[in-house]
Amino acid sequence: KMVWKLVFQLMLMFQVAAAAAPIARSGCPDRCGDISIPYPFGIRKDCYMNEWFAIECNASVNPARAFISRINMEVLNISAERATATVKSPIISSNCTGREDGVPLNLTGTPFVFSRYDNVFIAVGCNTQALMTGITPNLIGCVSTCSDVKSKNFCEALLPSSLQVFNPRIEATDDNQDREGCKLAFLVNHTWFESNVSDPFSLQSRDYVPAELGWAMNVNADDPVYCRGYYNESFRSECECDGGYEGSPDLGCIDVDECKESKHSCRGLLKCVNTRGYFNCEINKLYIALIATSIESLPTRKRKREMECALVKKSAICKEEGTKGKAMVPCLR
Incomplete structure (x- = not known):
């Protein structure tokens, strides 16, 4: 009985693995150590969107560490479904003994933003x-007052839309009290903060906290992709293949051959010719050749009218040159 149970579990595992959709482009590595790397991200050239x-x-350390190269931010997790990447967000400090200050962030000009709905701005002190x-005309921040309970000496503020700059200014509100005390400011995943931090002052021993980046897909004008940006649980762009294409914008939109799949409206003498994203109806040259051959033996004037009729797709009227100009006469049946 135990053997059959083990066999069943193995079969179930294989079925689940077979049914799982690929997260990376074909032939591309999909992991860096313990971190999954789904498209549009990628480790090798031709494996990422841009x-x-x-x-x-960095596989020289154990476990391996992943970085978004262009913005030099370390990645802790990537969710393609939610279009978010969990990154190490720096802690900016002032007058804190024994720690180096974090480096401000500026993502201007990149497709990345700090997720408005996943993160919160925290000030401690x-x-x-x-x-x-650096986010004018917005004024975002908060003021933390003093409390007898040290762990309550912090404040928080919601993020504005499309935040790409984090460069906080920290200062004391009372010139006579705690001017030199340790003060912190950071962007953090609010769920992580609420679940893991009981005393915000304990974070002065850390270099970073986890925060969520959202991203927008940047497609070329010639790409068969339609995108619309929106806010849901995070900032992202919802994209889909244009009409006449099928597949996924992430892994590629493939042209639908309407001619092969009989998804066209070409009838009679018209032949379907597939194009990118659509199709054209063109006169079938084979039919023209057959018509030309069949009327080759007709008298010259009659042949001329018949050829003109064929080229206007069996029109009921043809042009005939007369001695006093052009006249319209019925086509020969």
Whole structure:
């Protein structure tokens, strides 16, 4: 009985593995250590959508570490379904003994933004004001007051739409109290913060916290892809293949051959010719040749009218040159 149970479990595992959809382009590695690398990201050339989504995998350490090359941010997780990447977000500090200050971030000009719905702005310290700079005309920040319970000396603020710059200014609100005290500011995944941090001051021993990046697909005008940006649980662009194409914008849109699949409206003497994203109806040259051969033995004037009729697709009227100009006469049946 145990043997059959084991066989059944193995068969089930194989079926699940076979049914799982590929997350990377064919022939491309889909992991860097413990981290899945789904398209539009990729590790090798021709495996990512464009240079912004290139992943550098440092396999010289254990476990391997993945970085979004162009913005030099370390990746902790990527979800293609939610269009978010969990990255190491720096902690900016002021007057904190024994720690190096984090480096501000500027993602301007990239397809990445800090997810408005997944992240929150946190400032830690007694009588501390933290404002995010470089995002005019918006004014985003918060003020933390002093409390007898040290773990409550923090404040938070919601993020604006499409935030790409994180360069907070931290300062004391009271010149006579805690001016030199340790103060922190950071962007963090709010679910992680609520679940893992009971005392925000404990984060001064960390270099980073996890935050979520959203991204928008940047497609060329000639690509058969339609995208619309929107906000749901994160910032992303929903894209689909144009009409006349099938497949996925992530892994490629393939032209539908309407002629082979009988999805055209060409009838009679018209032949279907497939084009990118559509089809054309053209006069079948074979039929023209047959018609020309069949009327070759007709008298010259009659042959001329018949040829003109054939070329206008069996029109009931033909042109005939007369001695006093052009006249319209019925075609020969």
